[in-house]
Amino acid sequence: MYHYFFLITAIAKNLPLLKNHFRKHWQERVKVHFNQAGKKASRRDARVAKAAKIAPRPLDLLRPVVRAPTVKYNRKVRAGRGFTFGEVKAAGLTPAYARTIGIAVDHR
Known part of the structure; x- marks a missing residue:
């Protein structure tokens, strides 16, 4: 019964704690980023090719211009999430049709 106690304990006897030395083949595990440029x-090139392929159309969905919230950022304008249902309806479109022709619609 006494020897089972040593099998379940993590550290037994007066031995030093292991200091694992995994630095022998570190050169094989180095990842460099020389391919960034x-x-x-x-x-x-891929962006330009895509733009040329779908030539008259824009690359992304048509989004409204909105002003960012909070005092810190409200001097900036940015692209919004999408046009509201009311705005889409005022333009004479349905939300489902607007999505098919590349207009972002915000369902919130």
């Missing part, structure tokens, strides 16, 4: 150029 190349990836940036690739992303830009």
Whole structure:
């Protein structure tokens, strides 16, 4: 019965705590980011290619221009989440149809 106690305890006897040494092959695990400039150029080329492919249409949905909330940011204008149901209805469209022609609609 006494020897089972040592099997379930984590540290037994007067031995030093292990100091694991995992620094032997660290060169194999180094990840470098020397491809940042190349990836940036690739992303830009992909954006330009997509814009050329869908030529007269915009790349993203049409969104309203809104002013950011709070005193800190309210001098800035930015793209909103989408037009409200009332705004879409005033334009003579249904929300479902507006979504199909590339207009963002905010359902809140």
